[in-house]
Amino acid sequence: MARLADYFIVVGYDHEKTAGPTEGLGKIIQRFPQKDWEDTPFPQGIELFCQPGGWQLSKERKQPTFFVVVLTDIDSERHYCSCLTFYEAEINLQGTKEIEGEEESGLIQPAEVFAPKSLVLVSRLDYPEIFRACLGLIYTVYVDSLNVSLETLIANLCSCLVPASGGSQKLFSLGAGDRQLIQTPLHDSLPVTGTSVALLFQQLGIQNVLSLFCAVLTENKVLFHSASFQRLSDACRALESLMFPLKYSYPYIPILPAQLLEVLSSPTPFIIGVHSVFRNDIHELLDVIIADLDGGTIKIPECIHLSQLPEPLLHQTQMALSLVLHPDLETADYAFPPPRTALSHSKMLQLFVIASLMLIKKGEIFFLFLLQAAFLGQRGLIENDFLTKVLNGMAFAGFVSERGPPFRTCDLFDELVAFEVERIKAEEGNPPKMIKHVRELAEQLFKNVSCTCFIWRVEMVTLKI
Numbered sequence: 001m002a003r004l005a006d007y008f009i010v011v012g013y014d015h016e017k018t019a020g021p022t023e024g025l026g027k028i029i030q031r032f033p034q035k036d037w038e039d040t041p042f043p044q045g046i047e048l049f050c051q052p053g054g055w056q057l058s059k060e061r062k063q064p065t066f067f068v069v070v071l072t073d074i075d076s077e078r079h080y081c082s083c084l085t086f087y088e089a090e091i092n093l094q095g096t097k098e099i100e101g102e103e104e105s106g107l108i109q110p111a112e113v114f115a116p117k118s119l120v121l122v123s124r125l126d127y128p129e130i131f132r133a134c135l136g137l138i139y140t141v142y143v144d145s146l147n148v149s150l151e152t153l154i155a156n157l158c159s160c161l162v163p164a165s166g167g168s169q170k171l172f173s174l175g176a177g178d179r180q181l182i183q184t185p186l187h188d189s190l191p192v193t194g195t196s197v198a199l200l201f202q203q204l205g206i207q208n209v210l211s212l213f214c215a216v217l218t219e220n221k222v223l224f225h226s227a228s229f230q231r232l233s234d235a236c237r238a239l240e241s242l243m244f245p246l247k248y249s250y251p252y253i254p255i256l257p258a259q260l261l262e263v264l265s266s267p268t269p270f271i272i273g274v275h276s277v278f279r280n281d282i283h284e285l286l287d288v289i290i291a292d293l294d295g296g297t298i299k300i301p302e303c304i305h306l307s308q309l310p311e312p313l314l315h316q317t318q319m320a321l322s323l324v325l326h327p328d329l330e331t332a333d334y335a336f337p338p339p340r341t342a343l344s345h346s347k348m349l350q351l352f353v354i355a356s357l358m359l360i361k362k363g364e365i366f367f368l369f370l371l372q373a374a375f376l377g378q379r380g381l382i383e384n385d386f387l388t389k390v391l392n393g394m395a396f397a398g399f400v401s402e403r404g405p406p407f408r409t410c411d412l413f414d415e416l417v418a419f420e421v422e423r424i425k426a427e428e429g430n431p432p433k434m435i436k437h438v439r440e441l442a443e444q445l446f447k448n449v450s451c452t453c454f455i456w457r458v459e460m461v462t463l464k465i
Contacts, residue, residue, distance in 0.1 A: 013115035067229035082131035191241035232273030307386035
């Protein structure tokens with residue numbers, strides 16, 4: 001059993017300290033519990049990460065926002081920090097502090113301004129939708145001054161224990177008339193991605209995503225930028241999940257605060273996301289592959305030789321993914337096309353189909369890895385630049401160490417490599433048959449990630465977000 005949430009933190013604007021003429025600082029106003037858990041250190045620097053663009057006063061009340069920050073501690077354990085930020089009215093009697101670009105007037109002008117405040121949940125579990133609902137309830141009770149004890153809500157949240165994996169269900173309530181259900185994944189080794197993989201393909205396209213996929217496998221630096229913090233989190237999550245069954249062992253920072261932009265000059269590979277407001281600061285990076293999530297483009301510097309998937313695997317993967325993203329492509333030129341049928345009934349299923357295809361193709365790649373030199377030599381791939389770099393990388397070394405002897409629990413990837421590679425290769429010339437098989441595999445993935453489902457029924461309050 002694991003705690004659903006390790007810490008609840010309230011971070012507010014610090015009126016006594018500033019980081020510059022127009023930049024403020026944040027400070028921790030409250031935290032629960034007061035003492036650190038022995039097995040989970042309190043996240044240092046959370047004030048920076050819950051306001052990645054910097055702490056600034058506003059002349060207008062902005063809409064509440066939600067995103068998830070990922071922090072990695074000294075033991076390489078990840079902590080997921082769900083942040084809900086809203087703005088509270090305050091009276092500015094100084095009149096000399098610049099507010100979001102407004103020039104100093106030198107006059108004392110009492111005025112109402114709005115200061116940001118963040119509610120943060122820190123957990124070792126990655127349940128973003130559950131935490132969004134919990135923070136939404138706490139926020140609603142707070143701003144509407146409802147007759148519900150905030151201390152009780154937070155205590156119930158931090159005392160809730162959930163199974164780590166195995167498909168178990170957990171029904172709990174924060175104590176405000178709400179009922180929530182968490183269903184854990186069947187296998188904790190399989191990635192839980194929600195709709196993030198589907199969104200990444202929609203935002204960047206097949207070729208760009210495959211280029212990023214090759215970039216992380218060959219240990220290049222990848223940087224996302226977007227005007228949305230949530231898009232940054234989703235894109236980093238999706239790219240890392242496409243590496244499965246390999247695990248990313250380099251710096252992974254989906255949302256990098258403004259004060260830490262110097263990290264981008266690190267000599268090590270990374271997956272990092274920054275807000276588009278810092279576009280000019282990242283423009284001159286010469287050894288970083290930059291992906292614009294809002295514009296749908298990637299920029300590969302001239303000094304980087306990006307190794308691609310070997311042929312015919314690259315072409316086969318592109319075609320298979322095209323059938324998923326554009327199911328009408330196969331019959332687009334027919335004079336009398338058959339009735340169009342949707343490949344999936346929701347974005348969620350589309351995600352699993354895409355992920356399934358990536359697993360299928362990578363199943364073939366890693367089947368080559370396991371037999372290494374003899375298998376590669378028979379197919380003329382012994383000198384292949386992409387495979388050589390992946391085989392010599394840290395991710396593959398970790399894969400061999402983790403998935404080799406002695407006995408370990410198997411998952412869907414093992415079944416794919418053991419039983420399905422030859423079958424799928426035989427189906428490459430029959431797209432309908434291949435899609436049917438992928439749907440079957442997608443259903444297995446869907447069952448595994450059902451932990452994203454939850455029941456949310458509130459009888460006493462109306463959520464604001």
